[in-house]
Amino acid sequence: MTAEGHDPADEGVRLQKVLANAGVASRRVSEQLIVEGRVRVNGEVVTELGSRIHPETDLVDVDGTAIQLxxxxxxVMLNKPTGVVSSMSDDRGRTDLRRFTADYPERLFNVGRLDAETxxxxxxxxxxxxxxxxxxxxxxxxxVYIAKVEGRVTPQTIAKxxxxxELDDGPISADKARLLDASAGTSLVELTLHSGRNRIVRRMMAAVGHPVVELVRRQFGPLHLGTLPAGRSRELTKVEQGALLTLARRDPGDQETE
Structure with a gap:
């Protein structure tokens, strides 16, 4: 406390120091970003180098990408194998996600779910x-899902x-659908959709006469599975983390442009 009883900590931390601590760039480059008007605090562009913020409460983005302070x-991104339920414990004794979080000191939990067989x-x-x-x-x-399904899928089915x-719980349509391959009694279909309804891909494909044999989720928002093997996990990169935070901070009414 100062003699006047004022705590300097109440004034916050210099913005360029916060950016450097968050791993955005060095202090000097962070100052340059601020001067160039590329940094926003709570949606407002800040160009003053002396600006102070409160990292615990203020929201910062650089070039439109959210920064985790x-x-x-x-x-963490996990390529969940089949046979694992999407929970941290299972009262029926099935294999759960704990084996994939044991090596992390923090208590991690899953964002949404995937069926055990997906x-x-x-x-x-x-x-x-x-x-x-x-x-x-x-x-x-x-x-984005890749589904291996029974039968030969036609262009007419993709269009449908x-x-x-129409499903039991109402109408549904894929944002995008395309046939990747058709051979020997099965087809590979890529489906892009934003519905959170339960087992939606399996139900959609069954409804058009092509039950799912195998199903894998390749993308979630801005994140791509890439070459991560089944059963393996990795931490998100700074770029991926920023993209995920930017997505989470948008207005739910906005439509994604993935």
């Missing part, structure tokens, strides 16, 4: 706010998937 937050991209984090927002059905995160079909 809380270094205790961890974001493999692919699942995000694990200790950022409860982000997990809640992105998993909420109304938020409509875009997901994007035009819309």
């Amino acid at each position: 809380d270094q205790s937050k961890r974001y 493999s692919g991209l699942l995000v694990l984090t200790n950022d409860g706010e982000l997990a809640h927002v992105l998993a909420h059905p109304s938020f409509g995160v875009t997901k 998937l994007t035009k819309g079909i």
Whole structure:
């Protein structure tokens, strides 16, 4: 405290120091970003080098990409194998996600779910706010699936998937659908959709006469599974982390342009 009883900490931390601490760039380059008008605090462009912010409460983005100022937050991509349920414990004794989080000191949990028999991209984090927002059905995160299905899928069936079909719980349409391959009694179909409804891909493909044999989620919002092997995990890069945070901070009414 100063003689006047004023705590300097109340004034916050210099913005360029915050950016450097968050790993955005060096202090000097961070100052340059600020002067060039590329940094926003709570949606407002800040160009004053002496500006101070409160990292615990203020939202910062650089060139439109959100920055995580809380270094205790961890974001992990898992390629969930089949046979694993999307929970941290299972009262029926099935294999759960704990084996994939045991090596991380933080208590991680999953963002949304994948069916036990579906493999692919699942995000694990200790950022409860982000997990809640992105998993909420109304938020409509875009997901891309590759489905191996029974039978030979025709262009007419692909068109039907994007035009819309009627299920027990209402109509549904894929944002995009394309046939990747058709051979020996099976077809590979890529489906892009933002619905959070339960087992939606399996139900859609069954409804058009092509039950799913295998299903993998390749993308979740801005994240791509890439070459990550099944059963392996890795931390998100700074770029991926920024893209995920930017997505989580957008207005749910906005449509993704993935």
